[in-house]
Amino acid sequence: MTTDSARTGFAGALRALGGDRGLFREVAEIYLADAPLLLTRIDQAARDGDTGELVEAAHKFKGASGAFGASPLFDLALELERLGRRKEQGPRLVTIAAALATAFVTFRQALEEEMQRGDSHDG
Secondary structure: OOHHHHHHHHHHHHHHOOOOHHHHHHHHHHHHHHHHHHHHHHHHHHHHOOHHHHHHHHHHHHHHHHOOOOHHHHHHHHHHHHHHHOOOOOHHHHHHHHHHHHHHHHHHHHHHHHHHHHHHHHO
């Protein structure tokens, strides 16, 4: 996810929150706390072939990421959710889960930078 595309997603999320940067920060902090837990659940479910858990965790991650306009994260989580619903198992799931985790690292950095930018505008 490029910085420009992330900023576009963040602008949309901020608009959805009525332009309230404080609320944006609160929501972002919750997301940043919850996302790693969901990624762990996704990875473990992919490795274990637990399609029910995969569907649930991927669906939650997809929704949370979508709220920030994180299209790459949304798309990968959607793919995992679809594969889980079809009861697919195997290394493909693990590969996609790893790609999702990698994409999250990049997105997290962009979101943290946006939060810092917001802090500089608040004070």
